Amino acid sequence: MLDATPKEYVERSGLVINPAKTCQPVGAMYAALGIHKCLPHSHGSQGCCAYHRKFLTRNFRDPVMASTSSFTEGAAVFGGGNNLKTAIKNVFAIYNPDIIAIHTTCLSETIGDDIPSFIMGAQIPEGKYVIHANTPSYVGSHITGFSNMVKGMVKYLSVNNKKSNGKFNVIPGFINPGDMREIKRLLNAMGVPFILFPDTSGVLDAPMTGKFELYPKGGARVEDIIDAGNSTATLALGSFASADGAYELEKKCKVPQKVLKTPIGIKATDDFLMTVSKLTGREIPEEVEEERGQLVDVMVDCHYHYHGKSVALFGDPDLLIALTEFTINLGMIPKYIVTGTPGDSFENEIKEMLDAAGIEGKVKALGDLFTLHQWMKEEPVDLLMGGTHGKYIARAEDVPFVRIGFPILDRSVHSYLPITGYRGAMRVIEMISNALLDRQDRDAADEDMELIM
């Protein structure tokens, strides 16, 4: 499939080939699904909504519900106000959510629809909420869209009523429901009272009950997001997906914030737990200490599997920042790092880590997989890590491939099993080791085939 990719890299000004990102609205939809009894609403053509639902459905293998304003030519000319008002009325009448989270699209943004004034003019039943986020598809990426929707939650809902709730806010970022579960498990183990939002666990990894639940049990409660304004501090995990929500909470409700890496890998997990401990005064419990000890044990047991191996990483910025750090800690050489999301801060943060480790690597924000493939053709790597679309490059270059990040469309169970925390780090090590060792087995001559590796 990728036979046409030439080795020589040439700057392109008009064309993106094989993107390493998608558009804002799908991220906003994912964030909105992390509120209990929320129906995400796409204000644009109905194709957008269908695409986003399909994309998320393929990744999570669970139903993804969202409504659309179903723009037609008339709406594109005269504005989507009437569509949105009708939509709000219909959605509450038939789907009866507690809250509707509207996100815009390139179409509704370009024609200049003023969502707040539409919401003001809409009939909203007593006790129900409508929030919105501006997510034009021509700005940022799905990660920015996620971030904007989180910010929207704070803007519309969070209130500081001057009574501290003694809780601690965590914004987990664009990670799988399994990872949100893991972060909650760690916080619970520490005995920290917390509010985590958005929270897609129990929504997109809901158990099988034989019944279809339009609104599964999971998701952050609206009243908790409101109450987040009374918390003692906010921890934002991932500067790209979570920081803006935390800044907004600080601005609006005076809740102090701290931005950390997504807790993937040993160091980022250490930082996360130590920060929680410092901010809450809670000690890290023995069971978590034990997990860390196990992780170090595994890192010792396996270090020779991957030490010195070069790796190419692609995907979303928060994931890549954490993975770059972790692979460096494992003694690997993260040689190429590409995200489709724009942001100089991404390139700078990665470069700093590479410089500190004395690694000569290439990093690109607003990049695409075509570029990554060209780099790999110029100088190959031992391992490729990223979402499903990487499999074509892995095949073309015959490089072992670890699926990690978003989207993963050709494998399942990934959304249930965490890569965050110490146990998640163990899982990442298992995936890396297995990929490299499977390759060694595949390529071994008969006389070199080993039983014990």
Add this chain to the structure above:
Amino acid sequence: MDSKYLNGILEERKDFIFCNSKDGGGKLKCEKDSVAGSVSQRACVYCGARVVLNPITDAFHIVHGPIGCASYTWDIRGSLSSGPEVYRNSFSTDLREQDVIFGGVKKLTAAIDEIASRFSPKVIFVYATCIVGVIGDDIETVCRMAEKKYGIRVIPVQSSGFAGNKSMGYKAACHALLRLMGDQKHSKVKGVNFLGDFNLAGEIWIIHQYLKTIGVNVISKITGDGRCDEIMKAPAASLNIVQCAGSMTYLAREMEEKYGIPFVKVSFFGLEDTRMSLLRIAEALGDPEAVKKARQLIFVEELKIQSRLDYYRKRLQGKKAAIYVGGGFKAISLIKQFADLGIRTVMVGTQTGRADEYEEIRNITEEGTVILDDTNPSELVKFIQEKGADILVGGVKERPLAYKLGIAFCDHNHERKHPLCGFEGAVNFAKEINLSMNSPVWKLVN
């Protein structure tokens, strides 16, 4: 219609739902825009155009718009190629804010230049997305200038998402195909164009083999495993055979008018339709030899699969099916195919079915079968449960719905795993239904 069936259904949606009764009366509303605020399963104009054109394997498909439209359609179609694979890459202009303000023409021109200078393309399709329609990029001119500059075909596809629904996108794709075929006069060749098979899981290869066996020459495949050169020769054909009626009837009509090519509608889903279609093609060509060979082929192929089909019939007899697919023509084939396996269809819906198709569906289903146009998950769930369906046939978004209800599922869309057409396909279909319906997992669920 007002009955207990419609409890909990949106007022605006009630006319789009029909419970089959043979005493006449009641008409299903269809071919309308979706209600704002519905959780519609439908897609947009761009989606319709993209799914039709994307299987052309050696064309470059540039999606002119923000990145989403390109990334959501990147290699999801499941169409296979026997040669070139360029179509499986995703090319986009990834419009950013400044392009929206100042216009995207410059970027599009650069994108075409970058492809033309590096990949020696024969044909480039340029898809207009929602925003291009709003900011008013003149893609016609950009394409025309690029054609002049590089001496290749650069064809605009007018597929702004809001300008109708998926059916309008099919039409936009048909217009693009007509432009590719051009106005040149061709001397006629005896042979057919195969319209509306997208070679999912290699289906077109099966039908192609059948046609070869009965001595029918295929001039071009539109668009599954398609090649630009081949499609440009399509006007020379003596007959068009149309499988996906929803997307391709328009093209067939236009080709009839423009190139004088008559067409027949066919369907290769299920034994009955496969049989009829082969004979219809042979007869339409006025070729007694082909008719004879078709009869022979049908006899031989059916003999080959009967015992395997009987095995599945025993295991599936008496079950109930629900169908939710894109077009009406496929739904009709599926109802017959289920009947052949001893399965009753208790609910059937489509995204973009037409009035005549719904009438046919009404004729071939039993009393009490619920018929729906442009439905949504709540309605699907309600009727699947009330009607006690054992399996749902549908696409991506319907799969987890069925599973959550604890019933089996078969993807008859992009994600079908095996070819489901022709005689072998009928066996594969029964096999897939059996695999899902008789899986031990349901014992854990219920």
